[in-house]
Amino acid sequence: MSPNTDFRDATRVKAQLAAITPVAERVAARLGRPLQIMEVCGGHTHAIFRFGLHQLLPESIEFIHGPGCPVCVLPVDAVDQAVSLARQQNVILASFGDPLRVPGSRGSLLQAKAEGAEVKVLYSPYDALALANANPHKQVVFFAIGFDTTMPGTACSLLAADRAGIGNLRFICHHIRLMPTLTGLLEAGEVQLDGFIGPGHVSMVIGRRVYAPIAHHYHKPLVIAGFEPVDFLQALYQLVQQLDQGRCEIENAYARVVADAGNPAALKAMKQAFESGIDGHWRGLGRVLGSGVRIRTQYQHLDATELLATLEPVRAADEPVWCNGVLTGRIKPHQCPLFRRQCTPEHPVGALMVSSEGACAAYHQYRPEEVGSEQ
Ligand code: SF4
Structure with missing residues (x-):
C-alpha cells in the first residue's frame, strides 16, 4: 500500500465511518453521554483535523487531546x-x-540565535558528533528532548560519542517516558476517559505489551494507531467495538510498524545510556513520578549537567495555566482565553502553539472559526 493513496482511500474511509458510527452511538446511548476518547499523541490530533475526521465522525465520539x-x-x-x-x-x-x-522567560533559542548565539538545528543527534569534530575548540551541547521515540537516537549518539572518545560534546537530556506520563494522568483522575488511541511512533520503540497496566490495572482499552486516515479509523473501530463488547484490551492496529515487544535494539541502547524512573517536572503536567531519565554515571563526561551548574541559577517562570488544562485534556484549545488573541503561532504564549504536534497549533491551523473567549 502507498501511504498517500490506499491509506487515504475515500471508499475505505466511508466504509470505516459507516462501521464506527452505529457502534459508537449504541455505546454513547448506554452511557448517556458521548464517548471520551483520548488520542495520546499530538500527531494524531493533527491527523484528526488535517483529514477532517472530526467533521465526519459522529458527535457520540469526543476526542480528548492528550499530553x-x-x-x-x-x-x-x-x-x-x-x-x-x-x-x-x-x-x-x-x-x-x-x-x-x-x-x-528569557526569550527563545531562536531569539538567542538572532542575537548572535551559536545555535544549530540538527536533523539527527548523530550530526552532533560531526559538529563536535568540526569544532574542536568549542563545546558542543546537544539539547535532547522527546518521548521514547527520540530517546534511542540520543542514546545511540551518546554511546557512539563515548566509543569515539569525543571530548567536546555533551548532552542535556529532557526526555520523557510515555508510560509513567499516562499512568500519572490516570492516577490524577481529573478527566473522564473511556479509552485511548495509542501513539504509533512511541509504540514502535516500546511495543504493545508495555501498555498492559492500562487495561489490567486502570481498566481502559487502548488501540495503537498509525497516522493515515485508514489507520486511525481502524484503531477507532477496534476501540469502540471493545467498549461495545465490554472488553478492555491492548490492541495494535499499526502492526506493519509496531511489534509486540517494540524495537529490542532501541530499548537496549536506551537502557545502556540512561537510568530510568527519575521523577520529572514538565510544563503543563507538573511533577510526574518516574517519567524522566538521566545519563548513567559511567557517561558523566558526556552529561551537560555540570556545565549547567556553572550558569546563573534559573528561576522557574510561571507557565500559562491554560496550557496545563489543554495538556491534561481538561479544556480544548479554543477554551483558553488567549487562543488566537494574545497567543498565535507568530507570538506564542505557550509551547502548544509552537510545536508541530501541539493541540493549539492544530486548532489554529485547521479551525479558523475558533477564537478564545474574552476574559
Ligand atoms: S492558546 Fe496559548 S496560552 Fe492558551 S493553552 Fe494554547 S498555548 Fe497555552
Missing part, C-alpha cells in the same frame, strides 16, 4: 537553561528545530 507532544511539555526552566548556555562564549548549542521557538 503526547514533547515540545509542549518542555519546562520553561529547561528552555531558559539552554538559552543561557547558548549565550556562553565558545558554546555551540545544537537542537532539533521545534524547540527553538518555545518561549522561555
Whole structure:
C-alpha cells in the first residue's frame, strides 16, 4: 500500500465511518453521554483535523487531546537553561528545530540565535558528533528532548560519542517516558476517559505489551494507531467495538510498524545510556513520578549537567495555566482565553502553539472559526 493513496482511500474511509458510527452511538446511548476518547499523541490530533475526521465522525465520539507532544511539555526552566548556555562564549548549542521557538522567560533559542548565539538545528543527534569534530575548540551541547521515540537516537549518539572518545560534546537530556506520563494522568483522575488511541511512533520503540497496566490495572482499552486516515479509523473501530463488547484490551492496529515487544535494539541502547524512573517536572503536567531519565554515571563526561551548574541559577517562570488544562485534556484549545488573541503561532504564549504536534497549533491551523473567549 502507498501511504498517500490506499491509506487515504475515500471508499475505505466511508466504509470505516459507516462501521464506527452505529457502534459508537449504541455505546454513547448506554452511557448517556458521548464517548471520551483520548488520542495520546499530538500527531494524531493533527491527523484528526488535517483529514477532517472530526467533521465526519459522529458527535457520540469526543476526542480528548492528550499530553503526547514533547515540545509542549518542555519546562520553561529547561528552555531558559539552554538559552543561557547558548549565550556562553565558545558554546555551540545544537537542537532539533521545534524547540527553538518555545518561549522561555528569557526569550527563545531562536531569539538567542538572532542575537548572535551559536545555535544549530540538527536533523539527527548523530550530526552532533560531526559538529563536535568540526569544532574542536568549542563545546558542543546537544539539547535532547522527546518521548521514547527520540530517546534511542540520543542514546545511540551518546554511546557512539563515548566509543569515539569525543571530548567536546555533551548532552542535556529532557526526555520523557510515555508510560509513567499516562499512568500519572490516570492516577490524577481529573478527566473522564473511556479509552485511548495509542501513539504509533512511541509504540514502535516500546511495543504493545508495555501498555498492559492500562487495561489490567486502570481498566481502559487502548488501540495503537498509525497516522493515515485508514489507520486511525481502524484503531477507532477496534476501540469502540471493545467498549461495545465490554472488553478492555491492548490492541495494535499499526502492526506493519509496531511489534509486540517494540524495537529490542532501541530499548537496549536506551537502557545502556540512561537510568530510568527519575521523577520529572514538565510544563503543563507538573511533577510526574518516574517519567524522566538521566545519563548513567559511567557517561558523566558526556552529561551537560555540570556545565549547567556553572550558569546563573534559573528561576522557574510561571507557565500559562491554560496550557496545563489543554495538556491534561481538561479544556480544548479554543477554551483558553488567549487562543488566537494574545497567543498565535507568530507570538506564542505557550509551547502548544509552537510545536508541530501541539493541540493549539492544530486548532489554529485547521479551525479558523475558533477564537478564545474574552476574559
Ligand atoms: S492558546 Fe496559548 S496560552 Fe492558551 S493553552 Fe494554547 S498555548 Fe497555552
